[in-house]
Amino acid sequence: MWIKKTAAALMLAAGAMTVQAAESTDSIRIAMLVKSLGNGFFEAARDGGEEAAKELGNVDLIYTGPTTATSEGQIDVINSLISQKVDAIVVSANDPDALVPIAKKAMRRGIPVLSFDSGISKDGRVFHINPSNAELIGYKQIAMISETLGGKGEIAVLSATAQATNQNIWINEMKKTLKKPEFSGLKLVDVVYGDDQSDKSYREAVGLFRKHPNLKGIIAPTTVGITAAAKAVADQGLVGKVYVSGLGLPSEMAGHVKSGAVDTFAIWNPIDLGYTAVYAAHEIVAKKSKGEPGDRVRIGRMGSLKIDGKGETAMAEPFVFNKVNVDNFAKIF
């Protein structure tokens, strides 16, 4: 038993993914490669992917990823997926450029690569599925905190790593949104980075309280950051003085909404996102769409995606949670 567990753990640690070999030859094997294993968001995306696989009938979903969120780990996994000869790969990239060469290699071998959530640069994928529109995500987060604060006060952003592609795009959109007249009462005083580690994010949040005594709101567009910031607000006795908002999963945020540190937060539905990514990959493999700019890809219950000139497409706008609905959704993801 011990040895079995150990061996299983070692395999996971090495990021090796050899299970789920071909069961039947005519089924389509789609690999979902995520930023790192053990992340609630991607577990929910996997559930959506499995839903799509079941609906399509002939799809086997391979859910995989490195144990830590690095592009090196993802490159290793893609290599092993290529040698397993999967039919398609959908990936949420840890780095937009580092994965391009290996993704190109996969496509040369006839394995279409789609990116979702966090994109690969244009050359390394057929198209990219944004969970939502960066503009909408940026707007929504500012709108949420603005509503909580009654439209005025100092705010700060607590992000993940300073190089994270999606984070930086959203922060840019937030800055653009803040220039609109309806948000003129909000002042962005700082952007800090917690590296998606709970201890560092917590320290950065506490640092924000010290640096900006008039701080009224923290926007954390990342799940580790938003929980750490909410805990810091509660620990420092700032509930009701500083509000945390941003992007998080309902199951992770329910407790902090109850404590009062968080008023509203948003997330696109990761189940829908996983569903969309796997469904889209199937459409490409089944040659129902080429996925070129201007094409429309049919996505089962989600309607259809229109691919824009940059080879990107958006799924839907983020969904807002508050103390009324968070408990119900916390049971799902």
Place this chain on the structure above:
Amino acid sequence: MTSLLQRRETQLFLILLLMLVFIGIRAPVFFSAQSMDTLLTDLAILAMVASVQMLAIMTRGIDLSVAANIALTGMVTAMLSSEFPAMPVWQTVMTALGLGLMLGTVNAVLIANVGIPPIVVTLGTMSIYRGMVFVVSDGNWVNAHELAEQYLGFPIDRFLTLTNIVWISVVLLALLHLFLSRHRHGRELYGLGGNPEAAKYVGINEKQKLYIVYCLTGMVSGLCGYLWVARYAVAYTEVALGFELSTVAACVIGGVSMAGGIGTVLGTVLGSAFLVLIFNALPVINVSPFWQMAISGSVILIAVILNSINDRPQMKVILKKAQLATAKGAA
């Protein structure tokens, strides 16, 4: 006997004071009572784990599995708490200590009985324990609202104005200090680290000492696993990722010699305080995240250089004295 000023502890203490003054000028708010309280609470976990890491380094080993142990024990206690919300804190603490001890014993058996170098053993168990977090949790997070109130409350509840977590570390560090300075087993650890060959001849039981070291690192890491998860109110696979390197850094800055045989609890605590001060102060005084990494790295390098400089003259003096003695003897 080295003079007070030459001791690493005094040097570090003065540097810490200097840094505090400098930070105080840049950001006076850093000196508030609440800020100091946060700093102490932040220091507690690092100081505890670094101090047991010191035992490993002092005996010419290292324990790289401490952070993975924290993640695994933290996850297990968190899952127990969400499954049995009525579980009293003492049971959680005992579970954490017990599981930590178990994980530490695996290291100890492989190092002491099988005779594999500690760095290799703990590098392996680090991956195994980290992987097991994933296996036991199935990759799911345990979140704030799933954890019981007493589980979350205990570490940050207050006793005589300070948080429990600070008191736990004070008691543990004091015991460890007494053990190292007064107890026979503690003194023998220095002997073993300083010169393993000689230690063997004077009858120090190497196997037994290694068991003490790696069981202690495991047990304390386990306890800190619970404290860590309770403090940040979330358990997930990547908890404390890379933390083992912070503990090693704290030791090195605190004057613990990588060559073995040198190290004190006080030095390690000051080394930890140095790191915690940097981690907490740099965000407040507006230093970019890239510089933060570079600064932490440079500090560690400087400490290692200082260590080697501090060690070198002593060796030379002894050799010169010996030379002189033989020269005189010959003449």
